[in-house]
Amino acid sequence: MSRFIQLHLLVSYPPSNLNRDDTGRPKTAIVGDANRLRISSQSLKRAWRTSDEFISALPGTKDEMLGKRTKQIGAEWIYKGLIDGGVDEESARKWSRDIIRAYGAPEGDKDDGSDKALNSGQLVHVSPAEINKLIAFIKDLSAWIKNGTANDVVDAVADLIKKRDKASDKKKGNSTLSKALADILLVKDSTATDIALFGRMLASVPSYGFEAAVQVAHAITIHKVAVEDDYFTAVDDLNNGDEDSGSAHIGEAGFGAGVFYLYVCINRELLQSNLGDDAELTKQSLHALVNAATKVSPTGKQNSFASRAYAAYVLAEKGDQQPRSLAQAFLKPVTGADMLERAVKELTKRVTNFDTVYGKCAEARESFNVETGEGSLEKLITFIGE
Structure with a gap:
């Protein structure tokens, strides 16, 4: 070859x-x-x-083979998924701004109540496999928040968020959280055809x-x-x-x-x-x-x-x-x-x-x-x- x-x-x-x-x-x-x-x-x-x-x-099909390139993962998939799962709006917004860190830092330093504040600060190209992993994780997270359903993966993420909130070095805590979430939601081994051809860059988790x-x-x-x-x-x-x-x-x-x-x-x-x-x-x-x-x-x-x-x-x-x-x-x-x-x-x-x-x-x-x-x-x- x-x-x-x-x-x-x-x-x-x-x-x-x-x-x-x-x-x-x-x-x-x-x-x-x-x-x-x-x-x-x-x-x-x-x-x-x-x-x-x-x-x-x-x-x-397009949904099976090609990725989506967007900044709106937080508002469209995370926040809406949590709301559909019965999570209250305040909790859904807070979790959305943390889960989005798997793909990059959220837009803006604080949540101003807009959809924009729930999204990533950079365009992110995600594959169908990664979209499915995110949807599954949001379902587990919704059940964990609303019903107290046991889930080791969600427990681990929640612990990291607590440690970050208590830490004096929030930047380091967010970096640790980003890497942990990326390990849960992203893939390294194979990807969508368009990403394989044209590549992608993730500043917060470059290994992905x-x-x-x-x-x-x-x-x-x-x-x-x-x-x-x-x-x-x-x-x-x-x-x-x-x-x-x-x-x-x-x-x-x-x-x-x-x-x-x-x-x-x-x-x-x-x-x-x-x-x-x-x-x-x-x-x-x-x-x-x-x-x-x-x-x-x-x-x-x-x-x-x-x-x-x-x-x-x-x-x-x-x-x-x-x-x-x-x-x-x-x-x-x-x-x-x-x-x-x-x-x-x-x-x-x-x-x-x-x-x-x-x-x-x-x-x-x-x-x-x-x-x-x-x-x-x-x-x-x-x-x-x-």
Whole structure:
């Protein structure tokens, strides 16, 4: 089994605003002394992992295979679970702010009575197995609080909270509590497919983090671009124009178009380790990733631009050699009407030159090219899974 899989994709987007900056305009970057459109890796990964194309390639439902990334564990699962279990509101809020420490410190220093105060201060990605463990624990805790039902695990947690409350060093007490709760509610050995691929970081209990098996570069256009403005108006359907024939709304929206280069590096050994050494699930996870990466576009402004696109060209490489991006191929902006064809030539040339200078940079390669009708997604997926 090859350790690394690398994907090099070319995707052509029509006028779009797939990934906006803080002013609402398309994100950009200066590359090779030229302005390029940019799509962040965060935008791409979220679009992929939440897509139907991703889950359709996995051997189970979304609730079985994928995690939930949220700050609202405390309010949605802990507090509501305790209330549903018959626990009074005051006790439910107090316990929620302590149990949430398995995932990170609660929002704010004190409980101000809001849902926000019950939640974690950081986004937490939890797997289906961890959600089920939390639900089961909350049921046991509810019975312990309401009915005095004996439970050794809950007793241990309650003792730690008492010790923390009496301790002079509350920070140390909370750290001990966080680790104990993590041992009860989190898992280390295997996890959800999306967490296995893209990783997670837990600041309070780093030992329960997962290193990402997939690295995704920010996509950039292979050519220079100028961000343009769409001036638009909206008409009031009930305005007959007798008194005012003007528009009901006027606005502007930035957009750009271009051919993007996207680089993805996958550590297959790490992915299989994250998935509990399940070779078949690893293969299916790779299938899901490639299926989504080649077909799914970020969701930004899709209703305004319908800028959905499939990859026009993909080169896949396998091997144990140190990975490298082929972004160098586009330091000099590509020009001309045959832009996609020239981009493929530039990529191919860069691959050959890397092999010449450094020695063979991959043990095997497979590609498809929509422009020429060569290859297929099915063959590419088979190649990656072998």
